Amino acid sequence: MRFDEAGALSELLADRARLALLDEAAERVGTALDLVGTCAELAQFAVANFADLASVEILPPEAVPAGLTYNVGLLRTRRLALDAVPALRRHRERLAPADQWVRHRQGCPTSRSLESGRVLSGDRSQGSQAGTVAQWDCEAGANLADRAQGAPSWLVVPLQARGQLIGALTLLRTRAEGFPDDETSLIAAVADRAARSIDSARRFALAQDLTVDLQRALLADPGSPHANLDLASRYLPCGTSAMVGGDWFETIRLSFGRTLLVIGDVMGHGVEAAVDMSSYRTMLRYIAATDLPPHAILRQLDHLTSEGDATRPATCLLALIEPARGRCTLASAGHLPPTLITPDEPARLLDVPTGPPLGTGLGAYTSVVHALHPGQVLLLYTDGLVERRTEDIDTSLARLTRLGHQNPSASLDELLDQVLAAVKPATPEDDIAVLAARIHG
Numbered sequence: 001m002r003f004d005e006a007g008a009l010s011e012l013l014a015d016r017a018r019l020a021l022l023d024e025a026a027e028r029v030g031t032a033l034d035l036v037g038t039c040a041e042l043a044q045f046a047v048a049n050f051a052d053l054a055s056v057e058i059l060p061p062e063a064v065p066a067g068l069t070y071n072v073g074l075l076r077t078r079r080l081a082l083d084a085v086p087a088l089r090r091h092r093e094r095l096a097p098a099d100q101w102v103r104h105r106q107g108c109p110t111s112r113s114l115e116s117g118r119v120l121s122g123d124r125s126q127g128s129q130a131g132t133v134a135q136w137d138c139e140a141g142a143n144l145a146d147r148a149q150g151a152p153s154w155l156v157v158p159l160q161a162r163g164q165l166i167g168a169l170t171l172l173r174t175r176a177e178g179f180p181d182d183e184t185s186l187i188a189a190v191a192d193r194a195a196r197s198i199d200s201a202r203r204f205a206l207a208q209d210l211t212v213d214l215q216r217a218l219l220a221d222p223g224s225p226h227a228n229l230d231l232a233s234r235y236l237p238c239g240t241s242a243m244v245g246g247d248w249f250e251t252i253r254l255s256f257g258r259t260l261l262v263i264g265d266v267m268g269h270g271v272e273a274a275v276d277m278s279s280y281r282t283m284l285r286y287i288a289a290t291d292l293p294p295h296a297i298l299r300q301l302d303h304l305t306s307e308g309d310a311t312r313p314a315t316c317l318l319a320l321i322e323p324a325r326g327r328c329t330l331a332s333a334g335h336l337p338p339t340l341i342t343p344d345e346p347a348r349l350l351d352v353p354t355g356p357p358l359g360t361g362l363g364a365y366t367s368v369v370h371a372l373h374p375g376q377v378l379l380l381y382t383d384g385l386v387e388r389r390t391e392d393i394d395t396s397l398a399r400l401t402r403l404g405h406q407n408p409s410a411s412l413d414e415l416l417d418q419v420l421a422a423v424k425p426a427t428p429e430d431d432i433a434v435l436a437a438r439i440h441g
Contacts, residue, residue: 018186021049025190030197033204036099039081042169042194047083050179050187051155051171056081057102057110058159058167058198061206069117069165075104077167088174110168113156117165119188123153123178153178157191161199169194225251225259228323228440232412234420236432238384246273246314247382247433250281252288257324260288260297263380263435264316264335267357276312280305280358284316294318294331295367298355302333306361313359317352317380321372323439328372331365333358336386336393339400340370341377341415347403374439377415384430385423399423412436 029041039056046054057077079102104111113120152172159167169191171179179187225231233249246266251259262284266273280301287300297318305311317335321328330338330350334357341347355365372378379400386396403422410418416436424432 018189021186022189022193026193029190029194030201033201035198035201035205036080038194038197038201040083042191042198043081043083045190045194046169046171046187047085050183052088052174053084053172054082055079055170056159056167056198057170058202059114059165061202069115075106075111075114077102077104077110109154109156110170113158114165114168117158117160119155119157119184121153121155121179121184155179155184155187157188159191159195159198161195164199166195166199166202225253225437226257226323228257229259229321230412230438230440232416232436234416234432234434236384236420236424236428238428238431246277246312247384247431248277248281249380249433249435250284251435251437252285254288254291254320257322259321259437260294261319261321261378261380261435261437262316263382263433264314264358265382265433266314267312273312276314279311280314280316293367294320294329295355295365298331298333298358298365299363302356302358302361302363302365305359311359313357315357319378319380319437321378321437321439323374326371326373326439327369328378329367329369331355331367333365336381336383336397339379339381339403340372341379341403343375347379347401349397349401372439377412377436377438379419380435380437382431382433384428384432385420385434387430388425389429412438 025045028045030038031041032038035058039058043054043056057079059077079100109120109122152174154173155171157169157171158165159169169187171187173179231251235247235249246264246268248262248264248266250262252262253259262281264277264280266277266280283304284297284301287297287304292300298316301316305314314333315335316333317338318331319328319338320330330352332352332354334354337349337352337354339347340350350370352368353366356362386399387393388396400423403419416434419434420432
């Protein structure tokens with residue numbers, strides 16, 4: 001084989017190895033829309049292939065620049081991942097821990113890399129011209145390298161995605177040699193691919209935080225009922241991996257000592273469902289002020305929401321409680337029936353005629369009156385409390401009727417804790433909203 005053919009074959013094999021490593025990085029980094037997990041995967045991959053220590057830091061959302069450089073004041077990043085080879089992990093307590101905010105001094109490698117948007121590297125032999133180890137942002141890392149009796153080399157790669165600078169990947173070697181140009185370009189290519197996954201996870205986390213904040217702001221505690229009624233409520237999101245939904249509850253104080261209880265569930269999840277929930281809540285308050293019976297309130301609400309396509313369908317249950325008469329009037333728009341909990345008696349589901357969900361324009365709602373005596377608890381809930389995908393809804397509802405006898409002197413908060421412990425799924429598949437009311441003796 002001639003020399004030029006051998007060189008071409010060597011380059012071909014090197015290119016194949018490079019592509020294989022990039023494919024491996026694509027498979028191992030960004031396996032889920034989880035920001036911390038994606039950063040940890042990048043740090044682990046970097047340690048397994050390139051470095052003795054890897055740190056992944058992300059700029060805070062308010063500091064993400066519009067371009068590929070950062071030049072505003074003192075640099076602050078959030079270190080979301082830190083990994084090291086086994087020989088260095090025993091010194092982990094001396095390192096800046098993960099999930100901590102880090103302030104970088106002006107002129108340190110991380111600051112200079114983010115300010116210039118370029119990959120920077122250096123080692124102790126290059127001295128101050130490239131930035132000494134003492135100037136490196138993680139001083140504990142430099143001390144660690146001294147303890148390992150190595151001459152550390154460092155590499156800082158800015159993380160860029162969608163035309164924006166979002167953070168930095170910092171690598172440290174305790175060996176004397178630095179990072180060759182061909183290896184640096186490979187690391188930069190891996191970081192470029194990982195940055196896209198990190199950015200997607202970051203945007204997902206921001207959207208979810210926005211949705212949660214919006215729903216918490218909209219889903220305030222129930223309004224003040226009359227003094228003749230006790231209330232307690234719970235709202236449990238199904239988890240951080242899913243967007244919150246449109247579950248909601250409300251209490252409206254009416255004349256003559258009456259209180260209207262409301263619980264509903266807008267179909268779907270995310271910001272749109274939370275916004276639609278707010279629309280339903282606002283319209284219902286307005287209609288309830290006209291002092292219509294529950295079925296008429298649902299009819300008016302269904303008519304208003306079905307006129308346009310902007311609002312999603314929703315289930316809803318109304319309970320008009322009249323303590324002076326010892327009764328409650330119920331009307332349902334496709335919602336699950338309430339549960340009546342009586343001291344020293346089994347709980348039972350109340351029979352309520354079920355109309356179509358709100359927003360369909362079909363109307364046809366009916367009210368029904370049930371007795372509600374002092375000491376009895378009326379429990380309203382959304383389907384996340386009882387439903388299981390693997391069983392029939394009647395089986396799920398029967399779980400409520402098996403609630404044990406309740407202590408009449410227990411508070412409503414204690415009662416809700418008992419209900420959730422006995423009925424709530426171990427891993428809820430939907431948000432849970434619960435509202436309990438009890439007439440004073």
